[in-house]
Amino acid sequence: MLLEIDVEKRLGNFVCRIDCRLEAHSCGVFGPSGSGKTTLMNLLAGLMQPDRGRISLDGEALFDRQKGINVAPEKRRIGVVFQHAYLFEHLSVRNNLLYGLKRTPRELRTIDPEHLYGTLDLEHLLDRRVTRLSGGERQRVALGRAMLASPRLILLDEPLTGLDRALKFRIIPHLRTVFSEFSIPYLFISHSHQEMRLMTENVLIIERGSVERLSSSEELARSSIFSADRGYANFLELADRHDCGNLLTYRWGKNRLTGVKNTNAPEYATFSLNARDIVLFKRHPEASSARNILEATVRATQRTEWLVRVEMDCCGSTLIAEIVPQSMEELGIRAGAKIVAVFKASALHRLT
Ligand SMILES: Nc1ncnc2c1ncn2[C@@H]1O[C@H](COP(=O)(O)OP(=O)(O)OP(=O)(O)O)[C@@H](O)[C@H]1O
Numbered sequence: 311m312l313l314e315i316d317v318e319k320r321l322g323n324f325v326c327r328i329d330c331r332l333e334a335h336s337c338g339v340f341g342p343s344g345s346g347k348t349t350l351m352n353l354l355a356g357l358m359q360p361d362r363g364r365i366s367l368d369g370e371a372l373f374d375r376q377k378g379i380n381v382a383p384e385k386r387r388i389g390v391v392f393q394h395a396y397l398f399e400h401l402s403v404r405n406n407l408l409y410g411l412k413r414t415p416r417e418l419r420t421i422d423p424e425h426l427y428g429t430l431d432l433e434h435l436l437d438r439r440v441t442r443l444s445g446g447e448r449q450r451v452a453l454g455r456a457m458l459a460s461p462r463l464i465l466l467d468e469p470l471t472g473l474d475r476a477l478k479f480r481i482i483p484h485l486r487t488v489f490s491e492f493s494i495p496y497l498f499i500s501h502s503h504q505e506m507r508l509m510t511e512n513v514l515i516i517e518r519g520s521v522e523r524l525s526s527s528e529e530l531a532r533s534s535i536f537s538a539d540r541g542y543a544n545f546l547e548l549a550d551r552h553d554c555g556n557l558l559t560y561r562w563g564k565n566r567l568t569g570v571k572n573t574n575a576p577e578y579a580t581f582s583l584n585a586r587d588i589v590l591f592k593r594h595p596e597a598s599s600a601r602n603i604l605e606a607t608v609r610a611t612q613r614t615e616w617l618v619r620v621e622m623d624c625c626g627s628t629l630i631a632e633i634v635p636q637s638m639e640e641l642g643i644r645a646g647a648k649i650v651a652v653f654k655a656s657a658l659h660r661l662t
Pocket residue numbers: 321322323324341342343344345346347348349350
């Protein structure tokens with residue numbers, strides 16, 4: 311996707327002035343409440359008209375004030391999925407899903423419905439009324455409906471907000487799979503660093519109606535590390551599960567980590583580990599109740615008055631801990647220092 315935007319829109323006292331060029335398969339849109347994220351989505355989808363400027367997608371002008379171009383929303387081939395899945399309540403799941411497909415000219419249809427139903431795990435729901443679906447099922451139907459119109463781009467406006475944590479993290483892998491499998495680019499609005507990091511690598515940060523910067527979702531999470539009430543969350547991709555009594559072990563790069571067993575732990579998954587749940591030692595602790603003890607080399611430190619972020623290399627994998635400045639002095643932590651990072655099995659929380 312190559313999305314070029316240079317627009318201005320006034321809404322009462324609020325002025326949205328967006329000037330950016332996005333060239334990526336996916337991009338997050340992040341910003342505080344009222345910063346203009348939904349306004350941007352509406353401008354892109356054609357649901358709102360800019361006062362001036364130009365929007366083009368893959369080189370084709372969708373809006374150009376000077377040239378008098380304003381492609382109608384249904385002709386833009388941009389799908390939109392909102393926080394509330396606006397489904398047609400009188401139709402079955404199948405007919406909701408086929409709604410967009412039927413309105414798409416045959417030559418533009420790129421997605422096989424049966425294939426998509428399987429990927430979104432909707433096969434068993436096709437004949438149900440949408441009024442009898444759970445929140446997560448409704449969101450999957452909304453997504454499937456948008457995708458079956460074979461859009462050139464999908465806009466996701468906080469599609470996971472309102473879903474409970476477990477459901478949210480069950481849906482994220484589905485989303486990622488369908489977007490990559492069907493090669494559909496997407497923009498993803500969210501307030502959550504966690505969702506952002508799981509969904510996309512690039513993020514457009516918006517403040518007071520303007521682009522603040524284009525960043526990565528990882529950099530975004532790290533930059534707010536010191537202001538967050540909770541510490542930075544390390545996301546660890548764990549694989550190769552082994553049961554070990556009432557514990558589990560997983561491979562993490564060249565390391566093996568131990569977590570607490572729960573009923574349906576998968577073979578591989580993303581786990582989060584809070585930077586403040588990691589304890590650092592100068593030497594290997596002789597006796598400890600913690601199950602995870604990793605030798606590490608300090609790569610870098612970043613310090614504020616009350617907290618130090620310690621970035622470590624654990625056999626090629628990156629781990630971030632947050633400690634107080636006094637501990638940093640006492641342990642002699644500086645780039646290149648050898649340390650030992652320790653955390654409990656229960657500090658690993660499964661996300662996906
Ligand atoms: N029709 C309108 N008339 C006047 N002001 C509006 C209108 N629509 C939106 N606004 C204002 O424009 C600003 C941006 O709104 P927008 O919905 O784009 O923000 P947002 O970043 O999506 O916020 P949130 O994260 O809370 O959904 C807000 O201050 C909002 O009050």
